[in-house]
Amino acid sequence: MEIxxxxxxxxxxxxxxxxxxxxxxxxxxxxxxxxSGVLGARPRVGYxxxxxxxxxxxxxxxxxxxxxxxxxxxxxxxxxxxxxxAVVTMFISDVGTLFVVKEGGFLExxxxxxxxxxxxxxxxxxxxxxxxxxxxxxxxxxYTDQDESVWSAAKKILNHEIDALPVVRQKEEMEGRAxxxxxxxxxxxxxxxxxxxxxxxxx
Ligand code: ADP
Numbered sequence: 668m669e670i671x672x673x674x675x676x677x678x679x680x681x682x683x684x685x686x687x688x689x690x691x692x693x694x695x696x697x698x699x700x701x702x703s704g705v706l707g708a709r710p711r712v713g714y715x716x717x718x719x720x721x722x723x724x725x726x727x728x729x730x731x732x733x734x735x736x737x738x739x740x741x742x743x744x745x746x747x748x749x750x751x752x753a754v755v756t757m758f759i760s761d762v763g764t765l766f767v768v769k770e771g772g773f774l775e776x777x778x779x780x781x782x783x784x785x786x787x788x789x790x791x792x793x794x795x796x797x798x799x800x801x802x803x804x805x806x807x808x809x810y811t812d813q814d815e816s817v818w819s820a821a822k823k824i825l826n827h828e829i830d831a832l833p834v835v836r837q838k839e840e841m842e843g844r845a846x847x848x849x850x851x852x853x854x855x856x857x858x859x860x861x862x863x864x865x866x867x868x869x870x
Contacts, residue, residue: 670685671715675713675714676713676715677713677714677715678713679693679694705719705724729818729861730816730818732861733813734816734820734851735813735834737860738852739851739852741849741850742764742765742766742852743768744756744765744798745767746802749793749797749798750786750787750793750797750798754783762852763779764777766833766849766852771846773838775799775804776798776799776804777802777833778798778802779803779830782802786801805847808833809823809829811823811835812835812836830855831852831855832852833849833852836850
């Protein structure tokens with residue numbers, strides 16, 4: 668890298684000569700440096716330095732992954748769904764966060780595992796109590812959209828100490844009034860999946 672940085676563009680032959688190695692010995696290293704994007708290579712010109720460190724390349728890659736490509740299916744209930752049914756829905760769907768929507772799929776609130784646990788500590792009839800009473804309600808819901816980078820959505824999850832974000836898109840709700848239609852779910856698991864996939868390249 669140092670040689671190419673100082674003397675590029677430079678051919679593989681010339682680099683090998685400077686290092687007192689054969690061209691063949693150097694080939695695998697040059698392949699890694701060009702594949703990772705640290706060095707560029709042009710036929711009949713040689714290798715040149717890209718000006719990007721491996722860290723910068725990884726960061727760039729992370730910013731390119733959009734929420735829309737990694738989101739999963741949202742699990743939704745309506746505001747009048749009972750706490751009991753919400754618990755059952757969580758178990759059946761194997762998720763930790765439910766999104767509460769009104770007719771048309773518009774976002775109204777979020778319920779987490781602990782919201783449900785908390786209410787079971789009181790003397791409530793969880794068959795009758797609707798989730799609307801305990802949910803975190805709009806406009807306090809933190810959400811994301813398909814075009815946001817997973818990196819920036821992950822920051823929201825960390826900053827607000829939550830487990831998942833509804834993925835929404837703006838849609839006319841009624842007579843020109845814009846609403847947020849729930850189209851997906853981005854959870855800590857979705858982010859872990861991106862992390863593992865990005866790491867796969869470097870194994
Ligand atoms: P858990 O309660 O299982 O630890 P969270 O950390 O996600 O799950 O939830 C903590 C609190 O934050 C709960 O009261 C929940 O209603 C609320 N919450 C969860 N997700 C969101 C969100 N996307 N926007 C706003 N509040 C949320």
